[in-house]
Amino acid sequence: MKTVAQLLHAKQSQQVHTIGPHEMVLDALRVMAVKNVGALPVVDNGQVVGVVSERDYARKMILQGRSSVGTPVSAIMSSPVVTVDSQQNIDTCMSIMTExxxxxxxxxxxxxxxxxxxxxxxxxxxxxxxxxxIQQLEQYIRGEQ
Structure with a gap:
C-alpha cells in the first residue's frame, strides 16, 4: 500500500492552491474556477485553518441567500480541518474521508x-x-512468475 508521500509525488500537478480566511468567497470561487479545482485549503499565517469547497458554497451561501462579494471565506469554510501527514497510507486516508x-x-x-x-x-x-x-495473480496462475 502506497503512502501519501508516494501518491503526492506521482500526481500530475503537485501545486496546491490556497486562499486566506479574510478573502471574499467570490475570490475563492474565481480561484477554483481558474484552477479547475473543487476546494481550497484556507491558510492563515502558514497554518491550515480550514477548507472551502464548492459544497460549502452551495450549502452555506446559495441556500442561505448570502452574497459572495461581502462574505469572507472564514464564514463558510469547513473547520476544524482534518489533516494527514505524508507517511499515512492510502487505506487510512480512505477510511478518514469515508467516515x-x-x-x-x-x-x-x-x-x-x-x-x-x-x-x-x-x-x-x-x-x-x-x-x-489482478495482473500478478493472472501471471501466477499461468505460471509466468
Missing part, C-alpha cells in the same frame, strides 16, 4: 501544507493497485 464524509484531505508536515488529496486521487490509486494485483 467523515470528506472529499478533500490536506497533507501537513511540521505544520506546513505540503499537498491536498481528493477522493478521486485515492479511488484512482485503489483501482490501479487492484489492477496490478
Amino acid at each position: 467523515r464524509h470528506l472529499r478533500h484531505l490536506p497533507v501537513v508536515e511540521n505544520g506546513q501544507l505540503v499537498g491536498l488529496l481528493s477522493i478521486g486521487d485515492l479511488v484512482k490509486e485503489a483501482i490501479a493497485e487492484q489492477a496490478q494485483l
